[in-house]
Structures are given as C-alpha cells and as structure tokens.
Amino acid sequence: MKINLSNAVKFESRHNGPTDAEISAMLEKIGASSLEELINQTVPKSIQLDRPLDLPAAKLESEFLKDFKKLASKNKVFKSFIGLGYYDTLVPGVILRNVLENPGWYTAYTPYQAEIAQGRLEALINFQTVIMELTGMELANASLLDEGTAAAEAMNMLFAVKPREKKNATKFFVDEKVFPQTKAVLETRAEPVGIELVYGSIDSLDLTDENLFGVLFQYPDADGEARDYSAIVAAAKENNVTTAFAADLLALTLLTAPGEMGADVVIGSSQRFGVPMGYGGPHAGFFATKEAYKRQIPGRIIGVSQDREGNKAYRMALQTREQHIKREKATSNICTAQVLLAVMASFYAVYHGPKGLKNIALRTHGLAKLTAKSLEQLGYEVTSKNYFDTIKVSIEAKSLNAIQSLALSAEMNFRYDYDTVFLTFDEAKTLEDIASVVEVFAKAKGVEAPDLSALASEIELDLPEGLVRTSEYLTHPVFNDFQSEHEMLRYIKRLENKDLSLVHSMISLGSCTMKLNATAEMIPVTWPEFGQMHPFAPTDQTAGYQELFANLRHWLNEITGFADTSLQPNSGAQGEFAGLMVIRAYHQSRGDHHRNVALIPTSAHGTNPASAVMAGMKVVLVKCDEKGNIDIEDLRAKATANANELSSLLVTYPSTHGVFEVAIQEICEIIHENGGQVYMDGANMNAQVGLTSPGRIGADVCHLNLHKTFCIPHGGGGPGMGPICVASHLAPFLPGNPVVKAGGEQAVSSISAAPYGSASILPISYAYIAMMGGDGLTNATKMAILNANYIKERLKDHFPILYTGTQGRAAHEMIVDCRAFKEVGVEVEDIAKRLMDYGYHAPTVSFPVAGTLMIEPTESETKAELDKFCDALLSIRAEIQEIEDGAADRVENVLKNAPHTAMMVLTDKWELPYSREKAVYPLEYVKGNKFWPSVRRIDSAFGDRNLICSCIPVEDYASEEA
Numbered sequence: 001m002k003i004n005l006s007n008a009v010k011f012e013s014r015h016n017g018p019t020d021a022e023i024s025a026m027l028e029k030i031g032a033s034s035l036e037e038l039i040n041q042t043v044p045k046s047i048q049l050d051r052p053l054d055l056p057a058a059k060l061e062s063e064f065l066k067d068f069k070k071l072a073s074k075n076k077v078f079k080s081f082i083g084l085g086y087y088d089t090l091v092p093g094v095i096l097r098n099v100l101e102n103p104g105w106y107t108a109y110t111p112y113q114a115e116i117a118q119g120r121l122e123a124l125i126n127f128q129t130v131i132m133e134l135t136g137m138e139l140a141n142a143s144l145l146d147e148g149t150a151a152a153e154a155m156n157m158l159f160a161v162k163p164r165e166k167k168n169a170t171k172f173f174v175d176e177k178v179f180p181q182t183k184a185v186l187e188t189r190a191e192p193v194g195i196e197l198v199y200g201s202i203d204s205l206d207l208t209d210e211n212l213f214g215v216l217f218q219y220p221d222a223d224g225e226a227r228d229y230s231a232i233v234a235a236a237k238e239n240n241v242t243t244a245f246a247a248d249l250l251a252l253t254l255l256t257a258p259g260e261m262g263a264d265v266v267i268g269s270s271q272r273f274g275v276p277m278g279y280g281g282p283h284a285g286f287f288a289t290k291e292a293y294k295r296q297i298p299g300r301i302i303g304v305s306q307d308r309e310g311n312k313a314y315r316m317a318l319q320t321r322e323q324h325i326k327r328e329k330a331t332s333n334i335c336t337a338q339v340l341l342a343v344m345a346s347f348y349a350v351y352h353g354p355k356g357l358k359n360i361a362l363r364t365h366g367l368a369k370l371t372a373k374s375l376e377q378l379g380y381e382v383t384s385k386n387y388f389d390t391i392k393v394s395i396e397a398k399s400l401n402a403i404q405s406l407a408l409s410a411e412m413n414f415r416y417d418y419d420t421v422f423l424t425f426d427e428a429k430t431l432e433d434i435a436s437v438v439e440v441f442a443k444a445k446g447v448e449a450p451d452l453s454a455l456a457s458e459i460e461l462d463l464p465e466g467l468v469r470t471s472e473y474l475t476h477p478v479f480n481d482f483q484s485e486h487e488m489l490r491y492i493k494r495l496e497n498k499d500l501s502l503v504h505s506m507i508s509l510g511s512c513t514m515k516l517n518a519t520a521e522m523i524p525v526t527w528p529e530f531g532q533m534h535p536f537a538p539t540d541q542t543a544g545y546q547e548l549f550a551n552l553r554h555w556l557n558e559i560t561g562f563a564d565t566s567l568q569p570n571s572g573a574q575g576e577f578a579g580l581m582v583i584r585a586y587h588q589s590r591g592d593h594h595r596n597v598a599l600i601p602t603s604a605h606g607t608n609p610a611s612a613v614m615a616g617m618k619v620v621l622v623k624c625d626e627k628g629n630i631d632i633e634d635l636r637a638k639a640t641a642n643a644n645e646l647s648s649l650l651v652t653y654p655s656t657h658g659v660f661e662v663a664i665q666e667i668c669e670i671i672h673e674n675g676g677q678v679y680m681d682g683a684n685m686n687a688q689v690g691l692t693s694p695g696r697i698g699a700d701v702c703h704l705n706l707h708k709t710f711c712i713p714h715g716g717g718g719p720g721m722g723p724i725c726v727a728s729h730l731a732p733f734l735p736g737n738p739v740v741k742a743g744g745e746q747a748v749s750s751i752s753a754a755p756y757g758s759a760s761i762l763p764i765s766y767a768y769i770a771m772m773g774g775d776g777l778t779n780a781t782k783m784a785i786l787n788a789n790y791i792k793e794r795l796k797d798h799f800p801i802l803y804t805g806t807q808g809r810a811a812h813e814m815i816v817d818c819r820a821f822k823e824v825g826v827e828v829e830d831i832a833k834r835l836m837d838y839g840y841h842a843p844t845v846s847f848p849v850a851g852t853l854m855i856e857p858t859e860s861e862t863k864a865e866l867d868k869f870c871d872a873l874l875s876i877r878a879e880i881q882e883i884e885d886g887a888a889d890r891v892e893n894v895l896k897n898a899p900h901t902a903m904m905v906l907t908d909k910w911e912l913p914y915s916r917e918k919a920v921y922p923l924e925y926v927k928g929n930k931f932w933p934s935v936r937r938i939d940s941a942f943g944d945r946n947l948i949c950s951c952i953p954v955e956d957y958a959s960e961e962a
Helices: 011-015 020-030 035-042 061-072 093-100 118-135 147-160 180-193 230-238 323-329 339-377 397-409 431-445 452-456 485-496 519-526 543-560 572-589 607-614 632-641 664-673 682-687 728-733 759-795 819-824 828-837 863-884 916-920 924-928 940-945
Strands: 171-175 196-200 212-219 242-247 265-269 285-289 301-306 312-317 390-394 415-417 420-424 564-566 597-601 618-622 646-652 677-681 701-703 724-726 814-817 852-855
Touching: 011 061, 011 759, 020 035, 020 759, 020 863, 035 759, 061 519, 061 543, 061 759, 093 339, 093 485, 093 519, 118 285, 118 301, 118 312, 118 339, 118 485, 147 171, 147 180, 147 212, 147 242, 147 265, 147 285, 171 180, 180 196, 180 572, 180 607, 230 242, 301 940, 312 940, 339 390, 339 420, 339 431, 339 452, 339 485, 397 431, 431 452, 519 759, 543 564, 543 724, 543 759, 572 607, 572 646, 572 677, 572 682, 572 701, 572 724, 572 728, 597 607, 597 632, 607 618, 607 646, 618 632, 632 646, 632 664, 646 664, 664 677, 677 682, 682 701, 682 759, 724 728, 759 814, 759 863, 819 828, 819 863, 828 852, 828 863
Parallel strands: 171 196, 171 212, 212 242, 242 265, 597 618, 597 646, 646 677, 677 701
Antiparallel strands: 265 285, 301 312, 390 420, 415 420, 564 724, 701 724, 814 852
C-alpha cells in the first residue's frame, strides 16, 4: 500500500456530519440524483452565484492554530490602568476550565425548555440575586448585552413609565461624568424615539423642569468619585422625576447601595466578576429595578416556580413580554442575554462569597489609596474625593508627555485627559505594579520613589459615613458553602448535569442553527493576547486584533456580496437596529427625513418590528400567501401607497417558513422603485453561504448571526454577535465609537459600548471560515439543505409539512404542523416535553406558526443522529395514534405526563396506565444514553402569579400559592 504523506484530514470533514455513503443514502431517500440537483430544485437558479467564493484556501486545524498564534502575538498586552468600565480580573481556574472552556455549558440553548435547563437557570437565579442584593433593588433580569445597552434600556423604560404629570416630558439628564461609551449608546437610542439628552454637572441639575422625566448618574463616576445622591433622589421623587444609577458592582460591596438611596433603576456591567476584558466583550450587563416595573423590565427574568409535584423549579418568567408576541408594540428589541458570562459572574460570586468579594474590593481600594499617598509624597496633586478604585492626578503640561512615554516603556496604559492622568486599579494589580506606577511618576520629576512599605501600613477605609455600606448581602447558603475548590467543582458539575446541550444530542431548533462549535475554534478565546486587552488600549498595541478585524470583514463582505462590514453589534437584534439606523442616516443625508415607513412581512422575526420602532419607524405589515411567501401584490400596493415615506423592507431569506421565495429579486426591485432600501435579516444565512448572497439577491444591508451561521456557541442564551454588512452607498454610515476610531465617515453613533462589540469571540468565526475555506463553507450549506430535506422526507407521511418550495423542497429548515392533534387533546407543548424522554431538546415551538415545530438539523449532524431524532418523532406520532385509537387515555398518557423523572419512576407506587419502561425508555437507543430531566413539567402560570426572582432556601419554599 502506498503511503500518501500529504493526506491530512480536512476540517470540513469534521464539521460536516454526513459521510459520502450517508450522502448517497439520503439523496436516494429524497429522490435526487445528486447534491447539485437537490440545490437546483431548492435555490432559484436566478439568484445562484456564478462563481465560487473567493476566500483563502482552507487550513488544517493544527496549521490554523499555529498561524493564529502568530497573529495573536501582534497584540501587545500592557498592564491596563484605563478603567472606564473595563478592568483586569482573575478568572478562577475552576470556572475557566469547567464553565468557559466546557461545551456542556457553552453549547446549551436558551432555557425555553426549562425542565432540561435547571442548571443554568439556577446559576442565573444566583446572578439575579447578586445584582439585587448588591444594588439594593427588588428585581433584576438575567443580564443585558453591556453597560451601554443597559443604560439605554433604562432610559427607554423610564420614558415608557412616566407618571401622568410627566406625560409630555422628553428630557433625560445625563451626568457629564457618565462613561463616554455609555453616552454614545444613549445618543443612538434617544433621538429616533424623541428623547432629548441633556448633559451637565449634577450640581446644575434643575429637577423642577417640567420637561424632565429622568436622570442618570455614574456611581462612582468616570473621575472615580462616589457621591451620596440620597438628597437629589428624594428631590427628584418630589418632582416626579425618575433616577437611574450606572453602578460598579465590586464597589457596591463597600458603598451604600443605590436602592438604599431610592434609585428607580440600577444598571452596569458584571465584567469584573471574573470575566476577561476581551477588548470589549462579551460581558454581562445588569439591570435592576423596582418590582412595580416588572412588566416593563427589558430582557429575560428567571423566576422560581414549581413542577407538577410541587417541587421547586426554575423557568423564564413573564415570557409574554417577548418580542414575538408584542412585535411592533414592544418597547425593546432585547430578546437575548449574556447567559454564559452571567453564569461566570454568578459562579465568581458563589466562589468568593460576600467576605471574599469585600476583601477584593478593599484591596482594590487600598491599592488606589496607596498610589495616591505615594504620588502626593512626590508632590503631585491627587484631586479625587471619596474614590473607590480610580484616582485623578493633576499634571503640569510639560510632564504629561514624559509620564506617558515612561508608562509605555514600562508596558503600562494610563488614561489621559489634557492635564490629567487617571489611574484605575483592580484585583489583578499587585504591590509590584504600584511600585512600577509610582516609579514612572518619580522618574518624570527626576526624584526617588517613596518607600511603599511604610505608606502601606497607614492605608484604611475612611469614606464618609453616608457612603459606607452597612447592609448585609449574599447571606444565602449558596454564597457561603462553596469556597473550597473541591466543593465549587462539584457544585458546577451538579448544575451542568441538569442541562441538556449539544454534548448530549442534536438540538434541531429552526432559525437558531445549533451547529458544531469546534474545539479548535474555541481554543483562542482564552488566550491572554485576546482576553486581557482593554478596548481603549492604544491602537498600535492591537495589531493582532486589527488584522483579525480586517480579514474577517473582507471575508464577510465576500460571503454576503457587500462592500463593507461593521463588527460592532453584539447580538442579532442589535444588528437589526444597526442596519435600520444606517438606512435612516442614509435617507437623512439625502434630505429624506420623512422616509420612516418600514414594511415587514407578517412572518418576520418579532425583533424586526421592535427594532424598526426603536429606529423611529412606522411599521406597516405585509401579508403572506397560503404558501408562506410574501404576497407580492400586497407588498406592491403598500410600497406604492407609502412611496414618499418608504424607508425600508425587512425581509428574511430564505423565509421564516423555510422556503427560498422565487420572487425575491422582484420584491427588492419593488422597494427600490419606491425609494426604499432592503434590509435582509440574516437569521437564515446558513442556507445561503456559497450558493447565493444578500448582495446577489438585491438587498442593501444584512446582519449576520455569528452565533448561528458562523459557529459562535449559544452559551445557554448568549453571547451572540450580529455584524452588519452593507452596500457601498451605506458604508459611510456604519456605527462609530467616541473613544476609538471606528465606523464610516458619517458614522451613526455607537450601537454597542465597545468599538468592536464582543471582540474576543470573533476568533471563533474567523477560525471557522479559515479552516473551512470557500468550498467547505459552500458544502456546509449544501449539507444543511440535504439534512433538512432528508428529515422532511422521513416525516412527511406522518406529520404535515406546512411549507415547501415550488419543487417540493425545504430550505435548511421546515415547519411540522401539529395543530390537528388538538382534537385528541395533544398540544405541541406535549410533544416538546415528550422529546425530553427520548433525550432531545424540542425544535422551535409555535414560531412562526402557533401549534407547529420548526426543525433545523444543520450540516453538522450525521445521518445516524438524524435517524435517531426522526425515530423519536415517529415514535411520538405512534403514541398520539394510540390516543386517537382509544388505546391510551386522553389525560393519563405518556405525552401529558412528560417529561418523566428518575424520582417519578423509582417510587414504589406506579399507578399510571402505561409501563415505567414506556415512560423512560421508549426506544432501545435511549437505554444507552439516557438524559434524565431533573424536574417534572413546570407550572409557568404559578411562577408568574408568585414572582420570585432570587435565591430562596428550599425549606422556605411553599408549594401553596401566596
């Protein structure tokens, strides 16, 4: 046998599930002679690309990691004293290895199916408890995208809940010492909805202004100063003005909680609770408020409920607030969270406990005080008052350049502002770091540095009485029982074992694209060259990141057929909003300020209309026909009727119904003929890459869900990334940043706080594209379409398939109609819960059509896994048939009682009219890989009637309604 010395395994064969033999078998089943024939029957010939993707040749995994390490080494990781909401932190190894680097945590989906998500739901309850107790507020959500987004959501919520006396008020006062990146996000969000931002010193605030509805403070502020705002908040209440605090979570272990000062909302970032800076993200923003606003709070809330046996169980509370229900009436487009990062922050708090957190805060404060005293001995003026971690040092102009040069030589980054140097400290700094800082300032004066050891013995906490926290926090046992690593490891593992993720089985969520998140793609995320970078570090220190951004933008331009890309939006919904704001800026640049009508098909994702309203647009809905396609005549009529005001059409392609609409080019032409722009929702880009593109189809802008098509894992409900790609005429308006140069020449203001959004997870998508190459990406799309059509073929004789293309093919997903089963009392939810007994997470339930399942297998699943999933659904169909035939009871059956827990079937008493084996081992394969749900079906209504969103001891939990 000859040996082929160059025969290495391509990454494509690892990513794409089906083997050649499986491909042949599946093609035979669906009745296509080749993949090419299947694609031609699925994707309209008129929009297919006429050339292959022009991307670099695919790299082997080992080759990529070697080359990427060279790229990463171009980043210079200096000690950061910049602050402004981003801090060095020490990620406990037990959390780094067992959460951030663990696919059991990072490949899970959003906890819509709560019975198989109890682990991350408990971690999120812990997160909410940390936020509520440190801020002193009554309610917190399960995280937001970043601090800037959280501030914007606070502003919008307070605008929406104005009292009757302030119904016409439009002014929102922002303390001039709020972080600059937060101000920029506020500006983006305020103007389209008619909010007037007013900046100024808190001392100039006129609370009697009848047009003022809210105020935002930074606590401590950008200069490092903490103030007692109690009197101002009290006066604000007397004038029906609401107050929001942007607070530092670590500082709140020492400082009086904003809730104790009377705050209405408290927001911020949990980044310094064990989450690397990552050049700006991802981090879990937080949002806490009063229970009176529980129906208005943006994002997700995790609540305590009970299962059928009265046992405590967690689930997402108040889900009717989701955008797919409120749509254009939604006040926010937030439909996701930063779950993985919130989980990390919550475990950080659990591991350190209240004493440990306070010690970290005291040490951080002590390092700042020691530096201040040392600099004062050198003759510098430290002007900060009542600071926590940031000191403000006045510098003579002639010394500023010398200090900056000396600091850079010592590989340290300070923050500079004219004649001022700001120094911010954190838990990662040491006494040696303080000595280096002081040495810089001493050299600038040509004098000897003082003896730090003598000064260190004098350091103590001496904040004013009104600022010193006296209330307790984190007294629940979960924050006091796991301070040893052994116990922490076991606690993390106990929670992980309650969650089903991609490590167990296929997650076939339509529109959510739960594909392989390859290990080689994930490895660089925790490299210090990416993780330990401050987003406002000097650009010449970030050459590795800049090269990554440039290459990734070029590749995404090629894939989408567009001219430029912004990597800033850090979720799909934020990408939608960014795209619409760019379209809005384009129209306004041409004097078309009146163009504010957005046409949106009734089948669109619910965030589409919510994003349009946030961008100041009026939503006009467009009908779909009986085949699920956009009704062309209704579109034409509404485009013509609104021709003078038409801003845009928001369209998903392939459609949300899983079909490549043949009239898509005509649809785009109609919009352009009437002066509008076409925004393409990139949720289904998984079916386009390499076969067609938004640019080829005729769109002007699209967003890409990098956490779907480009392999960033879902992390249990976040992080995500939603870059936007645009045609050349829209490129000048791509979003910018107030601190780092980014975006176009006429950039809209910031969409996210950091200039490149959640930059540290972009290596995942970069790696995916680099290792797949153009041909591999194209083949992945073909496999996704093949796998979907194979499932359709296996199910079609047993379940109605709701929509298909003109030649009977599905795109990359399909909708299975379960509505007829209602006649025998079976709801689609029953099927979703019964799938758990077979070891599967349900497909997307009741979207975009109520009573249906939307199935998307992705390209990463093998035929063997597809067959197991189909076998499960067909077995469930047979169980429904037993009910239809009268062989099974309409109430006491395996579907209505699903899921079945180990505790349930191990009891001595079994009175159900079917066997234990039928309940928990319905098919032979389940016996070899059984996943046990940890709770029975959860009573969601109970949880909404009794809203509890923080930790409560088990012995205090009552199963009776309050």
